[in-house]
Amino acid sequence: MSAAVDTAVEAAPSAAPGQARQTRWERLKSTEFDRAALARTVAVLPIGSTEQHGPHLPVEVDSLLVTEVARRAAERADAPVLVLPTLWVSLAEHHMHNPGSLTLDFSTLLAFVRCVVRSLQRQGYRRVLLLNGHGGNMAALTVIVDLLGVELAMPLATATYWMVAAPAFSRILEGQPNLLHACEAETSMVMHLRPELVDAAAACSVDAPPTGFLQAGGMHRWRNMAHWSASGVVGTPHLASARKGALLLEAAADALAVHLGDERLWAPE
Structure with a gap:
């Protein structure tokens, strides 16, 4: 989380003109939720992960970045938006051979998301986005949205932030077409937000393949991260x-x- 977010002037969603609207769900008092706007408010659930990110980045990267993207987008959207607290653990079985990684199974992720979305629906919300910040969740969240929808x-709806921004990311990045893992993109964004969390020397020296995650001939099978990279990068x-991190x-x-x-x-359909 950036210092700018922590120190920003905050106000309720119905703030007076010239004031920043409050978009963080957990910062609102119960009496400050705008009940008149429930049906048109977009509730965003950021979904991150706690998993290894090589020798140069901490295990909180996915949760840190998806939270920041959600909050920035909410502040500039032409619609009322509330960002819920981030789910910080998800589907990371492919990283479990590395220390510090945590994972859910699919049924637990589905049950958690179902309970949150049902709660939102009971409160009167009708627009919910599951914002994904971890590649291992992409297929699962598509299935979850189809089931619960x-x-x-x-x-x-669900979206993975670097896929939504893919054309812009490809113009900013120099060595890769989009976000990969503990890569140019993620390292740049953490350098911008929390430079003290980045081991720059390790980032420059880590042995990492420049590409990965390709499925030959349209076929898919599960692989752990060691299949793609011994370093986890x-x-x-x-x-x-x-500078790239700020742009991304x-x-x-x-x-x-x-x-x-x-x-x-x-x-509605």
Whole structure:
């Protein structure tokens, strides 16, 4: 979390003109939730992970970054948005051979998300986004949205922030086309947000393949991270910089904000 977020002037969602609206769910008092705007408010659940990120980044990277992107996007969206507390553990079985990694199984992730979305629905919210910050969740969250969208009969969406911002990310990054793992993109964003958490020397010296995660001939099978990289890193972290990190975070927030305010995404069937 950036110091700018921590020290920003905060106000309720219905703040007076010129005041920053409060977008963080956990910072609001119960009496400050705008009940008149429930049906058009987008509730965003950031979903991160706690897993190894090589020798140069901490295990909180995915949770740190998806939280920051969600908050920035909420502040600039042309719609009322509330960002829920981040789910900090998800599907990271492929990292479990590395110390510090934690994982859920699919049924537990589904049960957690179902309970949160049901709670939101009971409160009157009708627009919910599961914002993903971990590659290992992508397929699972698509299935979860399909299941719960039908079960609860409400607009429910999921997005992975670097896929939403893919065109912009490809223009900013030099050594890779998009975000990989503990890579140029993630290292740059953490350098911008929390430089004290980055071991820059290790980022420059780590042995990492520049690409990975490809499935030959359209076939898929489960692989652990060691199959792709002995160091747990895929990409070009030696090319990272805080300047790129600032650009990447802005690009992700801008791209996501457009979708949050897009009425076509939330129109009932």
